[in-house]
Amino acid sequence: MFFIIGLGLCDEKDITVRGFQAVKGATRVYLEAYTSILMVQKERLEVFYDKPLILADRDMVETQSDTILNKADVEDVALLVVGDPFGATTHTDIILRARALGIPTRVIHNASIMNAVGAAGLQLYQFGQTVSLVFFTETWKPDSFYDRIKENADLGLHTLVLLDIKVKEQSDENLARGRKIYEPPRYMSVPLAVRQLVEIESIRKEGVLGPEKTLAVALSRVGGGEEQRIVAGTLADLAAQPEDAFGEPLHSLVIVGKRLHHLEVEYAETFAVDRERWRDIAGNVYGCALD
């Protein structure tokens, strides 16, 4: 049996009991490399499971899946991934490959940012499509996210914006010379994300992401107890915060839609940079009926 096991969002204790038992029973356990970088160290997981883990980078999971699946028809093999196996990063390729090889698979679900974003107090029902925001460069500023956010906004829906992660990137020079030297991982922060959104608004000018009139909620380390941060405000409010206001990566951002309910306003108010402005924009710009 081939198990793909979601680790949830924070640390080693977010695995489910079912997942933990599957890890204990497996002859080989792979850890998708994202995971160890984002949450806890591999060594800490190994102590928790009392078992060695094999690091698998994205490339290995995507192109060398037969190595991972080797003998999974006669033994139990597990692949651990951050969040849920069908969350922001899906693992359909390796499951399709397992199927083609006649290997039975089982998915062990967990929380992912796609549902834990509800911690901001915004109803999951009211989210439209999710978008991704990549690091801009001088010459490459893809802005299709703007159209997607506009589609959601036109329907009054919230948008979850997933922020870019760069892991195992090579510099142009190292790439050209074929040197397998990798840059340190980079995670997009909320202030950078907001600057990029506002930059595109200033070009497109369709009023989707006006800095003073658009409400947003930033989240980091959701589910992580002490480390969780949720910060709400206008885009301008969030851009004006110090970098450390948002805590450790990963960061995510929600653009609030106009179908906003007064209970959502009330719940997220606790996280507001400026409560009065939060309520003012919700009431007077979003048209939400508040007390």
Next chain:
Amino acid sequence: MFFIIGLGLCDEKDITVRGFQAVKGATRVYLEAYTSILMVQKERLEVFYDKPLILADRDMVETQSDTILNKADVEDVALLVVGDPFGATTHTDIILRARALGIPTRVIHNASIMNAVGAAGLQLYQFGQTVSLVFFTETWKPDSFYDRIKENADLGLHTLVLLDIKVKEQSDENLARGRKIYEPPRYMSVPLAVRQLVEIESIRKEGVLGPEKTLAVALSRVGGGEEQRIVAGTLADLAAQPEDAFGEPLHSLVIVGKRLHHLEVEYAETFAVDRERWRDIAGNVYGCALD
């Protein structure tokens, strides 16, 4: 501390290790009544935790939350809920109440149908807003879901349709006489849901839910190992299936949007009632480029 702990989607082993430890450390543990009905018996959970549970129905959670929160400022109290605390049913009310009382709260996340629906092989990115479908009666057939599905469909997005649950309903007679006698719980099945969708299509005639030309995926007991069922086909295909094709409740349904990717078609094909028709509609009606 007041803990709200997601139990995930299937049985007692889907709780996270963090959640399990919080249950063990709590002086009182409430179980939201939905949970025991939908997944496992209360007794089975009590054996697993080696601890008594107090049943809390929806009414108690919503209107008598002070009972649950009693002394949670000085003791640890836990409320167990099916799925994730911010999933399809949110628990913002009780958290707001805890805040008002100055009680610290912690949410322990888990999988919910809002993210585990990814098990159908459809990308979570490509879902629009979620809708709910209630049991129709002779005189009450609310159809606002149709407009929401149309909004999603116009953007090419998938729609998750959550099917109605009736728990602790009273008959008109018992209600009139003030007798606290409750009807057995009812869960909407996929075939009934499809009949209701098609009934509204036959009235509205906007082509959003044409039975022969709309692809859908039905899911039940997602994450439940042996009990999980995923069935894909046109709405007509699903309507023609025997009731037991879909397994035990809860059932959910996804209406597939036109932005469908060939990998999604390929993945869900395994679950298709009729693979050839599945591919035919995906290619020729949805315009998906297949091999």
